[in-house]
Amino acid sequence: MSLDREDIDKLCVLARLKITDEEMADVGSKLSDIVELVDELQAVDTASVIPMAHPLDREQRLRPDAVTETDDHERIQKNAPQVEKALYLVPKVIE
Amino acid sequence: MHDKTLAQLSDDLAARRVSSVELTEHYLQRIDQHDKELNSFITITRESALEQAAAADKRIKAGETSPLTGIPIAHKDIFCTDNVKTTCGSKMLDNFVSPYDATVVARLAEAGAVMLGKTNMDEFAMGSSNETSYYGVVRNPWDKEKVPGGSSGGSAAAVAARIACAATGTDTGGSIRQPAALSGITGFKPTYGRVSRYGMIAFASSLDQAGTLTQTAEDGAILLQAMAGDDERDSTALPDPVPDYGAAMRSPWEKISIGVPENFFDDGLDDASAVAIREGLAIFEKLGATIKDVRLEHIHLSVPVYYVVAPAEASSNLARFDGVRFGHRAEDVDDLTEFYMRTRGEGFGSEVKRRILTGTYVLSAGYFDAYYLQAQKVRQLISDDFERAFSDVDVLVGPTTPTPAFGIGQKMDDPIQMYLNDIYTIGANLAGLPGVSIPCGFSGGLPVGMQLVGKQLNEAELFKAAYYFQQETDWHEQVPAGYE
Numbered sequence: 390m391s392l393d394r395e396d397i398d399k400l401c402v403l404a405r406l407k408i409t410d411e412e413m414a415d416v417g418s419k420l421s422d423i424v425e426l427v428d429e430l431q432a433v434d435t436a437s438v439i440p441m442a443h444p445l446d447r448e449q450r451l452r453p454d455a456v457t458e459t460d461d462h463e464r465i466q467k468n469a470p471q472v473e474k475a476l477y478l479v480p481k482v483i484e
Numbered sequence: 485m486h487d488k489t490l491a492q493l494s495d496d497l498a499a500r501r502v503s504s505v506e507l508t509e510h511y512l513q514r515i516d517q518h519d520k521e522l523n524s525f526i527t528i529t530r531e532s533a534l535e536q537a538a539a540a541d542k543r544i545k546a547g548e549t550s551p552l553t554g555i556p557i558a559h560k561d562i563f564c565t566d567n568v569k570t571t572c573g574s575k576m577l578d579n580f581v582s583p584y585d586a587t588v589v590a591r592l593a594e595a596g597a598v599m600l601g602k603t604n605m606d607e608f609a610m611g612s613s614n615e616t617s618y619y620g621v622v623r624n625p626w627d628k629e630k631v632p633g634g635s636s637g638g639s640a641a642a643v644a645a646r647i648a649c650a651a652t653g654t655d656t657g658g659s660i661r662q663p664a665a666l667s668g669i670t671g672f673k674p675t676y677g678r679v680s681r682y683g684m685i686a687f688a689s690s691l692d693q694a695g696t697l698t699q700t701a702e703d704g705a706i707l708l709q710a711m712a713g714d715d716e717r718d719s720t721a722l723p724d725p726v727p728d729y730g731a732a733m734r735s736p737w738e739k740i741s742i743g744v745p746e747n748f749f750d751d752g753l754d755d756a757s758a759v760a761i762r763e764g765l766a767i768f769e770k771l772g773a774t775i776k777d778v779r780l781e782h783i784h785l786s787v788p789v790y791y792v793v794a795p796a797e798a799s800s801n802l803a804r805f806d807g808v809r810f811g812h813r814a815e816d817v818d819d820l821t822e823f824y825m826r827t828r829g830e831g832f833g834s835e836v837k838r839r840i841l842t843g844t845y846v847l848s849a850g851y852f853d854a855y856y857l858q859a860q861k862v863r864q865l866i867s868d869d870f871e872r873a874f875s876d877v878d879v880l881v882g883p884t885t886p887t888p889a890f891g892i893g894q895k896m897d898d899p900i901q902m903y904l905n906d907i908y909t910i911g912a913n914l915a916g917l918p919g920v921s922i923p924c925g926f927s928g929g930l931p932v933g934m935q936l937v938g939k940q941l942n943e944a945e946l947f948k949a950a951y952y953f954q955q956e957t958d959w960h961e962q963v964p965a966g967y968e
Contacts, residue, residue, distance in 0.1 A: 402825075406832070412834065428788075450723075
């Protein structure tokens with residue numbers, strides 16, 4: 390199956406990913422090649438197979454829901470592009 | 485000094501024939517001399533390396549040594565390192581200074597290893613040639629017009645050129661074994677969960693596993709010994725005790741049974757590589773191994789399965805790069821959706837974008853069952869094939885890659901050709917099995933790697949087979965011209 394411009398625009402919004410006009414043609418053709426590659430899976434009979442989500446057949450371990458880490462926001466927020474009063478700044482979310 | 489293995493240098497340090505400071509200065513000087521050309525490092529941590537070396541010398545003096553005390557190593561730049569830039573090969577993290585150490589980094593530091601720096605890699609580990617790095621291509625020390633493989637390409641090139649004694653790497657679809665093969669060194673990927681993923685920047689969480697790039701299997705065993713084991717910070721880390729790999733490796737040879745996946749020798753395999761692998765198998769036969777043909781019925785589907793599962797997991801993992809808490813941020817945008825889109829559009833390179841979009845596609849409404857669920861089912865079939873094979877044999881042996889190192893730029897325009905490079909390695913990731921690539925010859929002057937795949941948690945047996953093979957051969961001792 391090949392992907393057209395409209396399909397890719399929709400994926401870009403879902404993935405929150407800007408593709409420039411110059412990148413678009415290349416992304417379209419290569420993505421279609423990849424979809425063609427993975428389409429090979431459609432021919433396999435898997436009617437009785439249980440999907441494998443994880444390579445190891447183990448129980449996921451749990452831990453008590455207790456606070457173990459101390460507040461270290463100053464150090465951690467050194468990496469934040471924009472911070473004010475220990476809060477992360479983002480463009481306006483609610484009008 | 486740099487011609488010695490980790491094990492040999494470890495003996496030299498313990499016997500005080502050399503100090504860690506001398507050794508570290510020597511490797512730093514070699515990096516200065518060779519790495520402008522190779523580009524295997526993104527960050528060199530000169531000052532902290534010399535501090536760690538001085539501390540290691542004190543420990544050695546006090547008699548508190550482990551085999552890694554004072555050994556200069558390099559970390560793939562996918563591992564978070566406290567107070568050191570950690571980029572994952574991406575513009576997105578060009579300004580990221582990690583506030584903590586990955587468990588792998590912390591454990592190796594505790595064992596006394598010295599960190600020389602952080603190695604170059606494909607962006608977010610997505611690539612098989614190291615060409616998708618924001619920090620430029622890495623050159624293969626055997627032929628500087630060729631790629632070193634990827635995604636752990638910087639680690640592989642640095643160890644091959646003997647500008648680092650050993651290095652860490654990660655392997656999601658072959659990213660340790662493939663560059664090890666193309667660069668003529670030993671690359672070990674443990675069982676999924678054997679090494680903690682805490683602080684290892686996530687690509688595909690059900691496949692990612694940390695491992696080692698070294699000159700020899702013996703060196704890999706020393707490094708893995710310190711890395712492996714349970715970690716309360718990674719709920720998928722395996723609680724099983726870590727055996728003494730060194731002791732197991734040197735234990736007397738027992739008759740093992742080797743399975744050769746016959747379909748790995750089909751049309752796609754380079755002729756001279758096939759000859760080298762067959763000669764490698766003859767060495768095992770001489771050692772007393774039984775060789776049997778096995779068939780992995782669904783293995784040809786491992787590339788399509790991988791290119792559904794890995795991008796799906798990646799599209800979810802990479803959602804965290806949003807320009808808010810860390811990393812690149814687009815400027816002068818008022819609308820929130822546009823802000824995310826531009827931040828990510830500017831911060832990610834083209835291969836990463838392709839994978840995120842592929843993952844978004846296979847997970848999107850209407851396609852989920854046909855692609856993602858179907859891929860998980862075929863993944864089970866591939867895993868069942870391995871289990872069936874291992875009911876009859878102890879180890880599987882075959883090629884690591886279809887060809888030796890290819891030219892820089894040769895496959896960049898054709899992602900499918902690039903993806904097919906991992907055709908022999910992906911299966912072990914899908915099934916969570918340990919695997920190792922060891923040098924076994926040359927094709928057109930370039931190294932050829934032989935891959936051994938073992939049963940889950942049977943690292944010791946793989947180390948032993950590789951160790952005995954390296955006692956009989958000297959392929960792993962070959963050093964590229966100009967780096968002797």
